[in-house]
Amino acid sequence: MTQVVYERPQEHMGMPLPTPKVAMWLFLVTEIMFFTALIGTYIVLRHGTPAQSPFKWPAPHQVHLIEWIGALNTFVLICSSFTVVLAHHAAVKADMKKATSYVAITLALGGVFLGIKAYEYNSKFQHDILPGHIGESLPYPAKGGGDNDLKAIEREKHEHATGMQYFHRVQLQLEAIKKSSIDAEIQKECNALLDAMTATTAAEGQAVAFHRPPSPAEVGERVNEILEKAEKKGVTLHLTPAIPFGNLWASCYFAMTGFHALHVLGGVVVFAIILLMAVIGRLGPQHSTMLELVGLYWHFVDIVWIFLFPLLYLV
Amino acid sequence: MTETGHPTTHDAAHDLRVKAYFTVFIALSIFTLVSFIANEAVRQGWIDLYTSVTIIIAVAVIKAILVGLIFMHLNFDWGKVYFIIVPIFILGVMMMMVLMPDTVIAWQPSQNPLEPPVSTTGTR
Amino acid sequence: MQQKGWGIFFGVVLLAAFLSIAVGPLVGWWLPANVSSFGPDVDYLYYVILGFTTFFFLLTEVLLVWAMYRFAGRPGNKSQYVEGHHRLEMLWTVVPGGILLYIAIAQISAWERIKYQAKMPDPDLVMQVTARQWDWTMRYADTPLPENHRRWAEIPNFDDIYLPDELHCWKGANVRIYLKTNDVLHSLFLPQLRLKQDALPGKTIPVWFNATDANTRFNASTGNCEWTDKNKEWEIACAELCGGGHYRMRGLLYVHETKDDYLNWLKHAQKAARSRQPEKKATPVAAKD
């Protein structure tokens, strides 16, 4: 009933596609799911946060994300996508010299992308915008009266320790700043903050009677002010800012761009290998399929960035 | 059953293709600029957030489709690989959609430290 | 004939399994007593599914065993030559399909009743249960139903009463619990109330129940709650792995006969709690109904 009998078998049973290409597409399927999960995680986490300011998802400038750099990187990847497709095109035409040079350009563009990425990462490290560092859920001093006091107390209890982690981190950084020499005005402010903070730890025996220690929230506020000033003056300060949801943002940012950068790196390595083959003269028109496959991968990496860029930098 | 191999090699067709590649490249660059401007426009207050988000996402989708169709040769290979691609897109989109309501409209967060201290909503 | 023996062997083992579950109710290996207002819904659905599954269990296993017995191979024999049967195929797709659809739809209303927040009845008694490694902390307000209880769940009052592992309510009360956890996931499990809900870190989850039977009476002279029936010692368990002490997050459920009995106990508990914290000036408490 269901069995079809051919006395004369068909020649080729498979898809009219070369086996490696089938495999490549299947590999891309797994990659699509991988990034879907990452992006899905990001979207969910982001939408799970409250929408009202000041407790909403950090804006790009808060986390020192510069949009035009992201746009530039997008452009770089688009260019590289273009060149890689031209490389394949040349290889199909058996013009290996042209193909090689296009691969070289692609490789260079991949390098540029990674360079820009590294620059961006560096600025995050400089500003200490790293997962687990940023002061985000700081206990706020009570404003208003009545129930809000109670709420604040409860909240304070709940997060005191978290806040204190931030407090201590800032304290260490301020001490380091004290030892270094930077812009005098900013140094002064930092020292003032440090003094205010250490007055709490001095505690017993000293005359600190009228010196209420700043709460972690207040420390956060002042740190942000100092950072703003330093920004205006062009001074780089190694101080951890207080950003609501900063840790979550940093987690997502590093995970998503990090895995994307790893994929770019993988592509760059493959291009380097191809280039090496070309240099020792082992690259021929028979490799055009291979170039197409690498291209597929590279375009996929490009597409991922096409989505990451707006999601992280713009929206 | 046609034999497999790389795409058919006619010179004329090839030059056409290069042209296509180039057009797509230009289009992609312009689109990138568009999304950048759309973002800037919100900051300047020319358009509201939702319009810009819509523009930006739409642009990203169009860009991805262009890259897929032309650069990844899906306009040639679609008939051969659609059965791989279609399910994965359904699955991916579905996953995000199912995840969304749960984390977004689930139970109210409790004593969420991040909500402004003054906001106290009454009973539900 | 030895070949036929296999069918019998399968049959015996499967029959034994079937009987063991069939005698369960007779020897007490069965659902614990049900004292919840929505419990009958749950039990009813359970029996509906039990009915259908028993039917299909018997159908498939009897067919299997019979076929194993009847069609045991004999040398020189040949099997029937059939590749399939369209009508049969339709039959055993459509019939179970219909049944399954029925089973699915039958569940919806009970599920809505139990868990949908919008469908929860207005509470008579509100408390907050906070899980932590490894016990439950029940927080009671000075009155069964504080004003704006949703807010009370978020912001404790000074005169709230904290009790470890003891859940008090009275018979017929619509109890609303705001479930929280301080650390990892836990799950509030009340077998007799057919209730289970995980506690999620960072979230407050409302759960409700209404006990239809009482098991305790407050004894003013001793200040204790006494079981009215030795067999009605209802327990609270934790049903979500929460570390080494997961198995010993045992609590007790006290269902008072009447609201007055509950209030008496509450007053007493308040006094006891206050005497435990002498440094705090007693805030005036008016147990208003």
Place this chain on the structure above:
Amino acid sequence: MSVSHSHSAEAHAHHELSFLRKYIFSEDHKIIGIQFLFSGLIFFLIGGTLALLVRLQVGFPKGINLPWFPISWGGRMSPDFYAMVFSMHATIMIFFVIIPLLTGAFGNFTIPLMIGARDMAFPKLNMMSYWFMWPAFAVILSSFFVEGGAGASGWTSYPLLASATMPAGEGFHSPASPHSGIGQICWLVALLFVGVSSMMGSINYMTTIINLRAPGMTMFRMPMTVWAMFITAILQSMALPVLTVALILQLLDKTINTTFFLPPGGMAFGNWHTGPGGGQTLLWQHLFWFYSHPAVYIMILPAMGMVSDIISTFARKHLFGYKPMVLAIAGIAGLGFIVWGHHMFQSGMDPRLGTGFMIATIMIALPSAVKTFNWLGTIWGANIQYTTAMLNALAFVAMFVIGGLSGIFMAATPVDVYFHDTYFIVAHIHYVLFMSSIFGIFGGIYYWFPKMFGRLMNEKWGKVHFVLTFLFSNCTFFPMHIIGIAGHPRRYYDSTLYRFLDNVQPLNQFMTISAFLLALAQIIFLVNFFWSLFRGAKAGANPWHSNTLEWTAPSPPPHGNFVQTPIVRRGPYEYGNPDMEEDYLPQAEPQPSGIPAPAH
């Protein structure tokens, strides 16, 4: 040898390979399959031994003191140790036994042979997929010896129990659970390796099946085993990346202090706080089950395929409803992707989602019903030969029905309110995993052993093993339904604390004793396996008179499998044709003269 076909080119003349290349770093799919088989069996012993420890504790929480038993044992393991034992039991059984055995061993061994290919599409990738298991083996085994011991958050590893750790630099002593420090990191790393290995395997399988079929082997002439492996591979390739992401995110949470799964404000353990948070605890559950529900079908579909072939072969009868069977597998796979929420009904997920997930979950019984009834249809009117392989396959059918039906209770949301995380679920797990998948695996081993090693396994001892296993596994796992109905929560170290569980404790003891007898029965299997490896009766090419392509190759098949590329002329289930003298007609046999070819 004059096939003009490119794939049959026997151009690569095989020079002798060194022992190392032939048996250890082999690229031959059969050797790789056998490697997976041995690894899986070894881990089955480890996982089984852990299961016995679990049973020991649950059955005799206060130590053993039985009037009729000579040994009395007052020792107790610690609750933390108990948690570690069942977590590792499940992890090992699922990720190191079932998945390597079903997809690794049988997938590798059968796919190229059954579709008439010389080897996998990418033999090197295939070899790598096996060797990627080794870091996983090493890490998971060594995790028992790291500080704090192996992971102990269940095989599901829900945060925060699993993911709460001290901030980086302060060591990995978790205040939540002593085992969720380094042990948990080992768990994550091991699973990452398993995942990568499976991913390589699945891409390889799919490509092979799509592109390397022998001439004449149309999709709808493929045996059920191949279909099942194909769809399993699709499931894996789509679901695994999500698990990979989840594992990586948890790993980052534990090492570099990201906060994906940590709730806002961090959490308080006694006097100690985790760092900042802001993430979603439920997100892990979603990501995990998005993989792990399809994974449970990954763990049963290949067994279903194998069982279909075995039943048809030994029933000497055409498989009933071949196309519906294929569609049913596809249906299970498709539906399998939209039901993951049924593990989260009580988790605090929005209950409205629960309703949707419930309907999808219950409907998944439909394709399973189609499969069950078609198996029954296959043995109806058959001429059953009770070989050990057949008995195991029939046991699969009988037990899968029980396991599947118990799934319906839990799929019904209101009933699941009561049954969630009770032993009812443990019963379900073991009926579908132990008594379906493992019986399927046993069946597969008995069935393909001659093809793998050229010798038959001893039938008599095989039957003894089967009888004892069938009996004692039912004794071990069936009462779990009953104590589940009584409300016994799972993962309980000591249930004697609870009054409402008092009267089921005897059942716990009974199950423990049965579990030990069950374990002893497995020794018979081991002995039989190794004895037959060297002493078993020599098997010809086709000892079972089976139709599928692998039986046209010599036993064991040489590297490259087929002396001559088979040309497939019909479907795999031509048994009992009344017009013929023989009751079977292999797929590659030329059409006998005088026998009309089936219609179309």
